[in-house]
Amino acid sequence: MKRFEWRDKIHGLDAEADCEQIVRILGTYEFPWDIEQALGLALYRTYAVPSIGELLGRTREFTERTQHRYDDTALILNDILEHGFGPGRGRDALRRMNQMHRSYDISNDDYRYVLSTFVVMPVRWLNDYGYGWRKLSDHETAASTNYYRKLGRYMGIKDVPETYAEFRELMDSYEAEHFAYTEGGRAVSDATLxxxxxxxxxxxxxxxxxxxKALLDEPLIRAFRYPEPSAFWRRSGDLALRLRAKVVRRMKPRREPRWARMSPNIRSYPDGYEPDRIGTFPQGCPVPHDMRTQEVPATGARVPAPGQAVASRAPEAESPASPETPAT
Structure with a gap:
């Protein structure tokens, strides 16, 4: 198998219709470690937004059960990616994620911001920072953007950006406006580190x-009030990751997928897990649980504008094929 065979396969696929397949290849064959780090950093950034960091701090889940929350996040996102959005294990994971998020009163703006970090940070890690053994192409970036746009629609997020450039602008502007120190955000950051x-x-x-800490950019360092990393550690971290990229470039391509569930860092479920049984189950949720998640039609069908199909009420016992309306 040639080194760029997976890349060539991706470029034979459609960036919209085949976005799930492309993201699977990128995340499990081409860049499994890199995308895992980038998505971890993406979630970490959200702690610096006061409305998010304080909420996570109040639940104490990310400070007292940090390993479980890390594992739950990785496994749920893994199952959605591995099994897709259709009925089955992927749909169960999506429903579980939406149920957890809807236990809290989270704004659509915060949802959009979190989604934007998932779109932007892998591209920044691989392309802008130069930590990938090769750069993502525009085709691959478009496919990844389409995948997370699809996820956003299944989560019921309104006004999801349409292009990578729009996601990038959203993330940067949201951080510039909202990043600030909170005790809750700092506590969650410390526990995660x-x-x-x-x-x-x-x-x-x-x-x-x-x-x-040297991998954290200036806005994050200021938001968490950490001491400024020394120039030595800044330079060392950057050089180490760039050197790793050069080594990986000379390695043989991966023939078997590396799913996030295979990571030795996931420790909470040594005997296995079911996606509908993991995560948090808060009591006394302040948000009603009687709305369906908007269904995304098959490829080629017309997708209703976000919010149009989400307003219908449904019984508590939802259809197994329809995950609850989100909140992330």
Whole structure:
């Protein structure tokens, strides 16, 4: 198998109709480690938005059960990607995610922002930062954007941007306007960083901690009120990741997929899991649970504008084929 065979296969697919297949290839064959890091950083950024960081801090789930929350997030997103949006395990995972999110009063603007980080951060990691063994093409970026637009519609998010450039503008402007220090956001950030450090052997942790903080950009450092990383660690982190990219470029292409569920860092379910049984089950949810998630028609069909198909009420016992309306 040639080094660029997966890339060539992707370019034979349609960026919209085949977006799920393209994102699977990118995430499990071409860049499994890189996209895992980029999506982790994407979620981490959201803690610096006060409405998100304070909410996560109040639940204490991300500070007292950090490993579980890390695992649940990775596994749910994995099942959606691996099994798709149709009925089955992927749909169960989507429903579980929507149920959890709808337990809280989260604004559509925050939903859109979180979605934008998923679109933008992998491109920044691979292309802008230069940490990928090759860059994503415009075709691949469009496919990834289409995948997350589709996810956003299944989640019932309104006014989802249409292009990567629009997602990038949304993310940058939202962060410029909203990033700020909160005690809850800082607590969640500290707990998450400690979990990341704990993934490594004890003798490596004194090095991993400053290395990891050196990967945080200036807006994040200011929002969490961390000391500014030294120029040494900034430069060392950047060089190490660029060197890794050069090494990976010379490796043989992956023949078997590496799903997120295979990561040794996921530790909460040694005996397996069912997507509809993991995550949080808050009591006394302030948000009604009697609305359906908007269905996304098959490829080629006309998709109703976000919000049009979400307003219908449904019984508590929803149809198995229709996940609850979201909130992420």
């Amino acid at each position: 400690e979990l990341m450090v704990d993934f490594y052997p004890a003798w490596q942790r004194p090095l991993v901690r400053p290395f990891t």
